Amino acid sequence: AQTVTQSQPEMSVQEAETVTLSCTYDTSESDYYLFWYKQPPSRQMILVIRQEAYKQQNATENRFSVNFQKAAKSFSLKISDSQLGDAAMYFCAYRSGSGGSNYKLTFGKGTLLTVNP
């Protein structure tokens, strides 16, 4: 079974600075997807960024980028120029690319990010 580990229960960052959230995962599959979701107090889970395992290039979405190290099974999220609206719980998630478990999202326990003005 796949597992996702987020080792930082809480992180804080000053507004306009950069922060990196860590995520490691364990899998024996070669075809899979990795995601970062953000859940603000409004409670809706919002997709931040997606990475396909077969792509070597790290995904980037505006101020959000990932460092995907496939051999190390590491998938960290970097938030640049942090804004107050970035404050939220961030979940790293894994999804198999094939088979019956294709539907399942395996989540890490989450990292609560605080942005200080």
Next chain:
Amino acid sequence: DTEVTQTPKHLVMGMTNKKSLKCEQHMGHRAMYWYKQKAKKPPELMFVYSYEKLSINESVPSRFSPECPNSSLLNLHLHALQPEDSALYLCASSHYRGSGTEAFFGQGTRLTVV
């Protein structure tokens, strides 16, 4: 339209009540999901529907009964719940497989069982 709409947003029910949660999407997704989320915890998968057929039931108690009337709608029928069932219930949808299989989530229904 990248929205998943859930109703109601809040629900308080007694242990003898019957209620339903509703979820709707118009993105053409053929996989729909129910998740349960307790405070400060990640979502836990309950059910998955694929092409309107139940494909995954994560050993959820029978007091939770899912229904998928068509490809856009997903319901969760609730009956004889317990206080420990109080939680945020999230609906999500996605494409079945391939690129773009990220799940889109609704805002959730905050359920309180009294």
